[in-house]
Amino acid sequence: MQSEWKFTSKDIAEKPDLFMSGHRACAGCGATTVLRLLMKATRGPTIVTTATGCMQIVSSMYPYTSWAVPWVHTAFENVAANAAGIEAAIKIMKKKGRVKHSHVDVIAIAGDGGTYDIGLQALSGAMERGHDFLFVLYDNEAYMNTGIQRSGGTPLGAATTTSPAGTVVPGKLETKKPITEIMAAHEIPYVATASPYYWRDLIIKTRRGLEVEGPAFLHVFAPCPRGWRTDTAKSMELAKLAVETCVFPLWECINGEYQLSAPSKAIALSPEKKKPVREYLQLQGRFRHLFTPKFEKLIDEIQKITDQRWQRLLKKCGVSASKT
Amino acid sequence: MKNVIKQKVVALNGNEAVAYAVKQSDVDVVAAYPITPQTIIVERFSEYVANGEVETAFVCTESEHSAMTACLTAALTGARTFTATASAGLALMHEMLFVTAGCRAPVVMAVANRALSAPLNIHGDQSDAMAQRDSGWIQLYVENAQEVYDTVIQAFKIAENPNVLLPAMVCFDGFIVSHSLENVNVLPDDAVKAFLGMRQFPTVLTHDGVKAPFRLDPEHPMTLGPAAFPNYYFEIKRQQVEALKNALSVIRQVHDEYAELSGRSYGNGLIEAYRLEDAEVATVCLGSTAGTTKIVVDELREEGVKAGLLRIRTFRPLPVDDIRRALQDVKAVAVLDKCISFGGFGGPVFHEVRHVLYDLDKRPVLVNYIYGLGGRDVPPWQIRQVYEDLKGILKEEKVKEPVNYLGLRE
Ligand SMILES: Cc1ncc(C[n+]2csc(CCOP(=O)(O)OP(=O)(O)O)c2C)c(N)n1
Ligand code: SF4
Ligand SMILES: [Mg+2]
Numbered sequence: 167m168q169s170e171w172k173f174t175s176k177d178i179a180e181k182p183d184l185f186m187s188g189h190r191a192c193a194g195c196g197a198t199t200v201l202r203l204l205m206k207a208t209r210g211p212t213i214v215t216t217a218t219g220c221m222q223i224v225s226s227m228y229p230y231t232s233w234a235v236p237w238v239h240t241a242f243e244n245v246a247a248n249a250a251g252i253e254a255a256i257k258i259m260k261k262k263g264r265v266k267h268s269h270v271d272v273i274a275i276a277g278d279g280g281t282y283d284i285g286l287q288a289l290s291g292a293m294e295r296g297h298d299f300l301f302v303l304y305d306n307e308a309y310m311n312t313g314i315q316r317s318g319g320t321p322l323g324a325a326t327t328t329s330p331a332g333t334v335v336p337g338k339l340e341t342k343k344p345i346t347e348i349m350a351a352h353e354i355p356y357v358a359t360a361s362p363y364y365w366r367d368l369i370i371k372t373r374r375g376l377e378v379e380g381p382a383f384l385h386v387f388a389p390c391p392r393g394w395r396t397d398t399a400k401s402m403e404l405a406k407l408a409v410e411t412c413v414f415p416l417w418e419c420i421n422g423e424y425q426l427s428a429p430s431k432a433i434a435l436s437p438e439k440k441k442p443v444r445e446y447l448q449l450q451g452r453f454r455h456l457f458t459p460k461f462e463k464l465i466d467e468i469q470k471i472t473d474q475r476w477q478r479l480l481k482k483c484g485v486s487a488s489k490t
Numbered sequence: 491m492k493n494v495i496k497q498k499v500v501a502l503n504g505n506e507a508v509a510y511a512v513k514q515s516d517v518d519v520v521a522a523y524p525i526t527p528q529t530i531i532v533e534r535f536s537e538y539v540a541n542g543e544v545e546t547a548f549v550c551t552e553s554e555h556s557a558m559t560a561c562l563t564a565a566l567t568g569a570r571t572f573t574a575t576a577s578a579g580l581a582l583m584h585e586m587l588f589v590t591a592g593c594r595a596p597v598v599m600a601v602a603n604r605a606l607s608a609p610l611n612i613h614g615d616q617s618d619a620m621a622q623r624d625s626g627w628i629q630l631y632v633e634n635a636q637e638v639y640d641t642v643i644q645a646f647k648i649a650e651n652p653n654v655l656l657p658a659m660v661c662f663d664g665f666i667v668s669h670s671l672e673n674v675n676v677l678p679d680d681a682v683k684a685f686l687g688m689r690q691f692p693t694v695l696t697h698d699g700v701k702a703p704f705r706l707d708p709e710h711p712m713t714l715g716p717a718a719f720p721n722y723y724f725e726i727k728r729q730q731v732e733a734l735k736n737a738l739s740v741i742r743q744v745h746d747e748y749a750e751l752s753g754r755s756y757g758n759g760l761i762e763a764y765r766l767e768d769a770e771v772a773t774v775c776l777g778s779t780a781g782t783t784k785i786v787v788d789e790l791r792e793e794g795v796k797a798g799l800l801r802i803r804t805f806r807p808l809p810v811d812d813i814r815r816a817l818q819d820v821k822a823v824a825v826l827d828k829c830i831s832f833g834g835f836g837g838p839v840f841h842e843v844r845h846v847l848y849d850l851d852k853r854p855v856l857v858n859y860i861y862g863l864g865g866r867d868v869p870p871w872q873i874r875q876v877y878e879d880l881k882g883i884l885k886e887e888k889v890k891e892p893v894n895y896l897g898l899r900e
Contacts, residue, residue, distance in 0.1 A: 215563065226715075226717050227716065227717050227718075227719070228717060228718035228719075228722050228726075229697075229722065233711065236710075236714075237712075237713050237714070238563060238566055238593075238706055238713075238715045239715040239716065239717075240559060240586070240589050240593065241559070241586065241589055243555070244586070246556075247555070247556035247559035248563045249563075250521070250551070250556070250560045250563075251519065251521065251561060251562060251563030251565075251571075252564065252567050254519050254521070254547040254549050254560065254569075255518060255547070255565075255571075256567060258518045258519060258547040259568060259569060262518070262545060264568065266709070270708060287553060288555070290552070291552030291556055294552070295549065
């Protein structure tokens, strides 16, 4: 089931952008890079639907649009149901001879709020029903569109406007919900994580998600300089560090089989390459309070949880849990 | 009616009549979620799917919110779509009802009217649909299973008319209509198919500067459901007002066309005036109560009372001129509301009727009766009491209490 599709950098450069420039995202926005790469992986007629959130707002301000494909937004919590309706309509109208194309791909895009939290019910339902579409979660780890509020995807210790770092509370007290594993537990044919720094990997995984028959879920890391209080030039560096620290490992779960993707596999094979989370945290304003004597211990806690999750993943991927 | 087509009589309850009409309407996508008293619709339709009697994608969603959403996007993709709900289900759809109308998606929905919690109550009243009256949907309130059948078919043609392109709900009283078995005349399958034809699409200008049918189609990319801020939002909403206004004539037109085919009509499609020509006292109501009231009116007429009834069939868009014309010469009118507008001055139908009559130089005295909440039965003698009250008002030339509760222990 691995994609046979091969492409060169030239192919990608020459393919016209289906997510076009002129959108209103902040400088250095990781999510828009994700969308641009995503749309480089399309294989034919494609319909995209996006949940309310940054990527919807910045790309569809009437009378302008960044979408060169048919695109629709309806609300925040229901993008998987949007996809279900589109997919069902295309399928039946094709059967009745009212759709010319032999196949139309459907991509649903949502932020972490539209996936981990308010969108989870519609997502779980659509996955269980087996609709043939690719759900892409661009994870900027908070509700950015409404001004940086915490979500189920916000990591432990991150300061947001609803989990602020105060004098007694060190930002968010809860850990990031393991959403990708939750989706894998739906036993859908394709689940994967990706990071825009590893852009080839992201493009290939997008294509696999499209090629697979049935639901596919792609969880993409999306640095947000505005919400993370980071340098706008550092988004791709953060997208790399998140993988190198195993804060956001790259893996696939194909028909129930977990496997590490190359960048994370390299770390599994050479554990000395694994960087401490501190290197990742210290670049970000949302973790600034952790670098004060009062809350410093939380960094160790974050390291511990990161290591535990990494070990668990290695086990799932059948890599012997060596001293990593 | 000379060319009335030969029809079959089938014993169906209101819900089954809906399912039968949907089966004949060549619907592409049905997305729905069960709730009493509507569930039979979804169940019957599932059977049609299971037996290969329909070419429909049936999406059994995990909630009404997703059911409405899937219908919306399926409709935007070009499909003829249908769903059904009631009460809590309709309330859960609330957000998406506005989006569906705003996106101009001609979804058709059957609503088996049921009370809203709390306390929980599965029986019929119109609080659920009335709470959605400003959502931008067409709302048709029907009297019995036969009208349910006829109106569901008409609703597709009304909603999909390119000058309308708005969603439509067909509302009927839970249990009283949804679960009562009636002899229903049904049209032959091909007659329904020919009546409805294929879905129509208006032509719009895409951002690429080409003219294309309004739908999600890889052939002609379009951005639907965009963000529109203060510089555009208002005009887009104004267009919706115009489309709903257009629906007034389209509802009549489709109703008349259907009447010619079937031999059945319901007033002029917007309102049904029953013995109103010379009426001095009249009631106004929606839905199945009209059936009971017609019997009471007939009795009163035999006793020499100049009684009449106005049934509002189309509540959204409100047929303002028709209501004015029907009621302007009546002396005293009682508006029956199967819904409360908490904190307001009477029920929602009372608000509307009183409000449209205000501009007339000569207008009837108006009183309001809230009745039947949570499915409480309203027997003919209570309706008769309303007419007696109206007679009393005329005699004493005085309204004691403008807002009353019918059949309530106080
Ligand atoms: C039902 C509903 N509740 C709340 C909102 C307000 N709202 C809009 S976008 C958003 C957050 C989006 O967060 P996320 O999904 O993470 O996307 P991001 O903006 O971060 O890209 C919220 C809370 C809404 N539009 N609808
Ligand atoms: S707030 Fe963050 S996610 Fe939203 S547009 Fe700006 S950088 Fe991108
Ligand atoms: Mg977010």
